[in-house]
Amino acid sequence: MNMIPSAEKAFKPADYKSSVKPVWCPGCGDHSVLLAFQRAMAELALPPEQVAVVSGIGCSSRIPAYTNCYGFHGVHGRALALASGLKVARPDLTVVVASGDGDGFSIGGNHFLHACRRNIDLTYVVMDNRIYGMTKGQPSPTTEPDWDTAIAPGGTGLSPFHPLVIALASGANFIARGFSGDIGGCAKLIVEAVRTPGFSFVQILSPCVTFREDQQKGWKSLVHAAIVPETDDPARAARRLMTDDGFNVGVLYRGKRQPYQPKPLADFAPSHLETEFAI
Amino acid sequence: MTNAPQPVEPPKFNSVAEFFAQALAIEVEAAERYTLLADQMEVHNNKEIAAIFRKMASIEGEHRDEIARRAGNALVAGRSATFSWTGPDGPEATDFDQLHYLMTPRQALRLARFNEERAVKYFEAVAEAATDPAIAAFAGEMAEDERNHVVWVDEWLAKFASDDPNWDHDPDPPVHSE
Numbered sequence: 001m002n003m004i005p006s007a008e009k010a011f012k013p014a015d016y017k018s019s020v021k022p023v024w025c026p027g028c029g030d031h032s033v034l035l036a037f038q039r040a041m042a043e044l045a046l047p048p049e050q051v052a053v054v055s056g057i058g059c060s061s062r063i064p065a066y067t068n069c070y071g072f073h074g075v076h077g078r079a080l081a082l083a084s085g086l087k088v089a090r091p092d093l094t095v096v097v098a099s100g101d102g103d104g105f106s107i108g109g110n111h112f113l114h115a116c117r118r119n120i121d122l123t124y125v126v127m128d129n130r131i132y133g134m135t136k137g138q139p140s141p142t143t144e145p146d147w148d149t150a151i152a153p154g155g156t157g158l159s160p161f162h163p164l165v166i167a168l169a170s171g172a173n174f175i176a177r178g179f180s181g182d183i184g185g186c187a188k189l190i191v192e193a194v195r196t197p198g199f200s201f202v203q204i205l206s207p208c209v210t211f212r213e214d215q216q217k218g219w220k221s222l223v224h225a226a227i228v229p230e231t232d233d234p235a236r237a238a239r240r241l242m243t244d245d246g247f248n249v250g251v252l253y254r255g256k257r258q259p260y261q262p263k264p265l266a267d268f269a270p271s272h273l274e275t276e277f278a279i
Numbered sequence: 280m281t282n283a284p285q286p287v288e289p290p291k292f293n294s295v296a297e298f299f300a301q302a303l304a305i306e307v308e309a310a311e312r313y314t315l316l317a318d319q320m321e322v323h324n325n326k327e328i329a330a331i332f333r334k335m336a337s338i339e340g341e342h343r344d345e346i347a348r349r350a351g352n353a354l355v356a357g358r359s360a361t362f363s364w365t366g367p368d369g370p371e372a373t374d375f376d377q378l379h380y381l382m383t384p385r386q387a388l389r390l391a392r393f394n395e396e397r398a399v400k401y402f403e404a405v406a407e408a409a410t411d412p413a414i415a416a417f418a419g420e421m422a423e424d425e426r427n428h429v430v431w432v433d434e435w436l437a438k439f440a441s442d443d444p445n446w447d448h449d450p451d452p453p454v455h456s457e
Contacts, residue, residue, distance in 0.1 A: 014311065021318040021319075022322070024319075025380060025453075026316075026319045026325075026378035026379060026382075027377070027378045027379055027380075028375070029376070031315070031319065032375050032376075039364035040365070180375075180376075181374065181376060184365050184366045185367075187364060191365060210453050
């Protein structure tokens, strides 16, 4: 809550809340991300019917059902592909894509690279808990190599995926990291991401309290505001992200690339699609 | 589950209307947050805790309505004051990470007590820092309201015996991978 009154807003966070109650575990960071999303939309004063929330599969991907916006709960790893098509066809909509570290970086890893490269005007929020929570706790691409469990004895031994570095290298125009324990801070990042043209990537560290409570409860004391201001220089951003401790939060890079948006066909009508299908 | 509330740095208010608006926003947020917590507990079939949070939501809702009534048509720059929701949570909003699906009534009420204590400290700080006597008076009343809530939560807490040390034992735990 920003304690300084501002001009009257057209919408309140509750205007973006659906009647469906989240099934996430109590204590899960995703509850906070949902509220941050609602606050961000209120701050942007976007009518719910002008926002589409697209997701894949996983705990975090349940989010479209919990909002009052248009939603598409898609298939595993394909949220960005769906969202790209939607945004190209309906550039008037604000399209927010939600995913998790498994859905977004493993199954959907290739879509992630090319969504960054295409730089379509999307906001991609990845709730990263370094685990596949919905399927009972398998290591994900961002899991630490030495995380030792019965399902991965001795740990995977694999270097974690570094999504921010990969986003930068692939061409994302806005890169930020947040922590679910700071709802207002996450809302601010989502606002900035939506306002920045092109592909905006926001990694939100969102602890899993069921399968990784012991390790991730402490994230609250590890996160810290980025000590260096945001940059628009990819080389500086690369150095910074490569040496990052993983707990820097804030806007880390904001580029100047023009978003990709093909011109609509002048004489196109949805009924034309039917001619493409033969039964 | 939580440490003692820390002193809160109050913002600077330019008018009584601004302060009314903020006090209202704090209570709106508190009532909405308790409702969300109650929903979570209902979904996970911890009905006793859901009922506690639902009751807290109702109390904060009454406080919200009372402030709205007292504030009347408080205006800022000729318009009703509302808030940007991109800053830190208010003093009466429970952190989501404090919940557990098997939490006990005492734990839930200790969270509520923590919030009420934090609100007392917050409004005391506003009253102390205010240069406008009207803001100081209203902040003092708010602090007194919150102190009464602390007493009330304490009475509620006294109705519950100490927690079982194995309160979080689940005979059918969700963890399969350890």
